[in-house]
Amino acid sequence: MDEWQFFQSQVFPSLMKGFKVSISLILPSAFLGVCIGIWAGSMRVYGSTWLRKLVDAYVAIFRGTPLVVQLFFWYFGLPHVGIYLSPFAASVVGFSLCSGAYQSEYVRGALLSIKKGQMLAAQALGFSKWQMLRSVILPQALRRALPGCGNEIIYLIKYSSLAYMVTCIEMTGEAKILASHYFKYTEVFLAVGAFYLVLVSLAGWFLHHLEGRLSIPGFEHHGK
Amino acid sequence: MMPEGLIAVFQALPYILQGSFVTIGIVLGAMGFGLAMGIPLALGQVYGSPPVRVAVRIYVWFFRGVPLLVLLFLFYFGFCSLLDINLSAFTVSVAVLGLISAAYQSQIFRGAIASLPAGQLKAARALGMSDAKAVWFIILPQALRLSIPAWSNEYSIVLKDSAVAYALGVAEIMARTHFVATRTYQHLPLYLAAGTIYLILTYAGTRGLRLLENKVRIRGYSR
Amino acid sequence: MENDPILRIEDIKKAYRAREILKGISLSISKGELKVLIGPSGGGKSTLLQCINFLVMPDGGDVWLEGRKVNPHRKRELYGYRQQVGMIFQDFNLFDHLSALQNVQIALLRVKGMDKKSARERAVAELERVGLGKHIDHYPAQLSGGQKQRVSIARALAMDPKVMLLDEPTSALDPELIGEVLAVIKNLVANGMTMIMATHQISFSSAFATEIIFMEDGLIVEQGPPSKILSSAECARTKEFCSKIYDLHGEGN
Ligand SMILES: Nc1ncnc2c1ncn2[C@@H]1O[C@H](COP(=O)(O)OP(=O)(O)OP(=O)(O)O)[C@@H](O)[C@H]1O
Numbered sequence A: 001m002d003e004w005q006f007f008q009s010q011v012f013p014s015l016m017k018g019f020k021v022s023i024s025l026i027l028p029s030a031f032l033g034v035c036i037g038i039w040a041g042s043m044r045v046y047g048s049t050w051l052r053k054l055v056d057a058y059v060a061i062f063r064g065t066p067l068v069v070q071l072f073f074w075y076f077g078l079p080h081v082g083i084y085l086s087p088f089a090a091s092v093v094g095f096s097l098c099s100g101a102y103q104s105e106y107v108r109g110a111l112l113s114i115k116k117g118q119m120l121a122a123q124a125l126g127f128s129k130w131q132m133l134r135s136v137i138l139p140q141a142l143r144r145a146l147p148g149c150g151n152e153i154i155y156l157i158k159y160s161s162l163a164y165m166v167t168c169i170e171m172t173g174e175a176k177i178l179a180s181h182y183f184k185y186t187e188v189f190l191a192v193g194a195f196y197l198v199l200v201s202l203a204g205w206f207l208h209h210l211e212g213r214l215s216i217p218g219f220e221h222h223g224k
Numbered sequence B: 001m002m003p004e005g006l007i008a009v010f011q012a013l014p015y016i017l018q019g020s021f022v023t024i025g026i027v028l029g030a031m032g033f034g035l036a037m038g039i040p041l042a043l044g045q046v047y048g049s050p051p052v053r054v055a056v057r058i059y060v061w062f063f064r065g066v067p068l069l070v071l072l073f074l075f076y077f078g079f080c081s082l083l084d085i086n087l088s089a090f091t092v093s094v095a096v097l098g099l100i101s102a103a104y105q106s107q108i109f110r111g112a113i114a115s116l117p118a119g120q121l122k123a124a125r126a127l128g129m130s131d132a133k134a135v136w137f138i139i140l141p142q143a144l145r146l147s148i149p150a151w152s153n154e155y156s157i158v159l160k161d162s163a164v165a166y167a168l169g170v171a172e173i174m175a176r177t178h179f180v181a182t183r184t185y186q187h188l189p190l191y192l193a194a195g196t197i198y199l200i201l202t203y204a205g206t207r208g209l210r211l212l213e214n215k216v217r218i219r220g221y222s223r
Numbered sequence C: 001m002e003n004d005p006i007l008r009i010e011d012i013k014k015a016y017r018a019r020e021i022l023k024g025i026s027l028s029i030s031k032g033e034l035k036v037l038i039g040p041s042g043g044g045k046s047t048l049l050q051c052i053n054f055l056v057m058p059d060g061g062d063v064w065l066e067g068r069k070v071n072p073h074r075k076r077e078l079y080g081y082r083q084q085v086g087m088i089f090q091d092f093n094l095f096d097h098l099s100a101l102q103n104v105q106i107a108l109l110r111v112k113g114m115d116k117k118s119a120r121e122r123a124v125a126e127l128e129r130v131g132l133g134k135h136i137d138h139y140p141a142q143l144s145g146g147q148k149q150r151v152s153i154a155r156a157l158a159m160d161p162k163v164m165l166l167d168e169p170t171s172a173l174d175p176e177l178i179g180e181v182l183a184v185i186k187n188l189v190a191n192g193m194t195m196i197m198a199t200h201q202i203s204f205s206s207a208f209a210t211e212i213i214f215m216e217d218g219l220i221v222e223q224g225p226p227s228k229i230l231s232s233a234e235c236a237r238t239k240e241f242c243s244k245i246y247d248l249h250g251e252g253n
């Protein structure tokens, strides 16, 4: 009974407060990450040699270093050159750039998987380059990239907890404060874990349905 | 980059590099733990009875769904004091990263096992092998070979995740870098240096696994 | 009585969901006989062969090996039984991570518990017997279809089986490779091996089979010596099928 009251009066309100911050971190980061990913992925396939190398380097660096290091760089490092980001802004910048690098992998893979014949057929019909991209290539490629990109967003949901480490108090941060205050770590962290599980499962379920909605016969993607 | 930044990096480098041994320790421990647990989990999910399969799915769902940081706090501050066991932050980090990696590795192995043709198991049984022998001598040697590329990917994920152990105060690369940075106020160059160390470790590890893959490659074998 | 069957199956039944694949099959085979299963695709030949050594668990029916009923639910008994029944698959099913030699050795070492030296000697001897003495260190991916099938025959022979079950051993092979595998099987017949084989190789069967069994829709429609089945089948379906096969596979070897 006691536990339940503690949960109702303390845990749930703080977690809800943190939850809102988490969501306001995740949504813009996911959106920006996808945009960056589509742009970077396209550049890595269709860009000029120099641009391609540059974007490849961006992806290698952001996929090869821990997100924590990147967050610290944005939050603690940038003031060194006179740029001050709030914890929230540093987190969104960090998440978007990191997520974009991963997203670009899926977009690139999907673009590369499109057969030459598709482009030849479009050109033969007199499509301009942009028309071809818009109505032939992207509709196919984005379908192929969807499972990977969706998975990346699920990762982002989980990794948004790292914002706590640059003092952006979202769900995990609220939980930490609450737990240390009442010294009830197990209960509080189980509760916050459950919140994330629900969030991740909902996102997974939504993604699954989206894939089903968008699926075209004979266009199934097999695994990763 | 400014000279005092470079000086700070060079002065701190030995100290930070010592942390890379801690990082490598965490990664090796977690990967090994994850391997030892991931194989039985995968076998349970492929060949197990329905309750076993459900149990594995729940395990995987849980450890893939809850963020690492939350699990670290839950195990270190929660379970350890609840059960009154005294584990070091290092041990808890290895255990938690290992439990998570086991969930991911089990799915790697499951996929590899599923990609083997059913005839392999049938032929083994037709020779009178028990299921255990068939799995040990026929299925696993093939599945593990097929898993190396995905395993190499998993290595780079665990390596990067190990930086989160900083939150428990484990003196790995990240923690040491931050410690030096707050004293010298040279955050930017120091984090760049830390990032470079991680890049090198990622590269070295995936390179090593590529060598392993070539070493155990079977002529003409691919699936 | 004078010629007791080595293997006898009685009333084997198998259904997947509501679909009956085998509707009660009985047959027996004595030492040195070659019984050939023919019949249209989907008639249940593969399922029957796999039911005989319980790779597919039949829903009903019994199997006797040398007069002893096999209880497939007793693991040890099942493994022991399978060691005495060799199986050849249509798509070879060589272990892809093992060389030809290791493919033949592995069951000798791990199932029969032979020591390394005698297992190797035995494996080499079997590979030589099927004409692959020069290829013992090749991996499956480096062998042609015909060579793979011969390795799989060597693998089965190394276990000293009392009966062999062959499921269309040549139908995954290019026409020019069929002969080399049939030659090995011919050799087995000559050496008195007991075999049940599903095949479409009609001319081979008519020359070497003791009996041809025509199966369709999970039932044995007709069985008898090749001369009878192939030239004067009683059942119209058998006749029709045989003539079709003749057109298709004409001179198989
Ligand atoms: N695991 C299974 N689940 C469901 N149906 C199956 C399964 N295995 C076989 N069948 C069905 O059983 C029927 C008989 O198959 P079987 O392979 O025994 O025929 P077959 O006579 O060997 O044909 P073929 O000449 O093509 O090899 C087929 O219709 C097949 O679809």
Ligand SMILES: [Mg+2]
Residues within 6 Å of the ligand: C045, C046, C047, C167, C168
């Ligand atoms: Mg068949």
